[in-house]
Amino acid sequence: MLMLPLIISSSDPNTIKLYLKSHFSKYRLMYHLKPQTSSLTLTEAKDFSKACRLSTPDQIQSLYLIDQAELLTLPAQNALLKTLEELSSNQQVILTTNNHYRLLPTILSRCLLVKLTGEPLKTDPEVLASFLKAISSSPASSISLAAKMSEKDPLIELNHLIYYLRQENQVSPKRPLALILKQALVCLDDLHHNINTKLALEHFLFSCKHLNQKPS
Incomplete structure (x- = not known):
């Protein structure tokens, strides 16, 4: 089953964490890109794409995560486009953000947008x-x-x-x-x-x- 890249958008970081824990706790985190400065650079985006190209066994559900994706520079976002289109069936890429409007339309069109409220997901069997x-x-x-x-x-x-x-x-x-x-x-x-x-x-x-x- 092809896994669509996801953009998880919420103003509350804890809500995003709860959503990831609820939905993806059994995935193996292969690469986690987190901002070290005020932006996520082209070099960092290229490193992320390189990690996504490394093959993993089909039975392993692999997770590739970018935190605060709104900090991606425009060149960095453009560098991710091909990666978002060429994922394997066992790869899940997730971009978290507090403002998905700062992402390029070409990024948004390649991903499934999940907008969360400030309240944790309530479940009902x-x-x-x-x-x-x-x-x-x-x-x-x-x-x-x-x-x-x-x-x-x-x-x-x-x-x-x-x-x-x-x-x-x-x-x-x-x-x-x-x-x-x-x-x-x-x-x-x-x-x-x-x-x-x-x-x-x-x-x-x-x-x-x-x-x-x-x-x-």
Whole structure:
């Protein structure tokens, strides 16, 4: 499963830390770029890209992290573009920032933007249970769940679901589950691009229903 590069944006560093711990604690941190001065330079970006090009065993989920990405100089950001497009399926690149508007549009277009509030992510096990029930039942169940998610905060609801799908996939990896997780990330990207919320969620749930019916 191809892992989309992520931009995690929040004004609260602790919220970002909690999100990373919740979602990526089982990943192996291969490279961590942190600002030592008031900017992240072209040389530092090139070193980061070089680290991403080093191969790792397929079974290892590798994490490459850039803190305070808003401090990347323009040449440094441009140097990362090719790297963001050429990641292996087991590589996850994450840029954290308190101001994603300082990142180039070409960076933003290559990444999935996750905007967090100042409150830690609250989780509810019923999220996964409702989802699994919906994709195992009639199409009406999927339509009903899409409507419920739309009435709440769909981005938060989908982020909760992605969290549980990741946890479930780490405990018991299965191809349909991995494909469903990929569809969830695509749907999250659609929502961030202001695609019709209810239609995007319905399409996601119907796709998951189809994947769930395929033999593993």
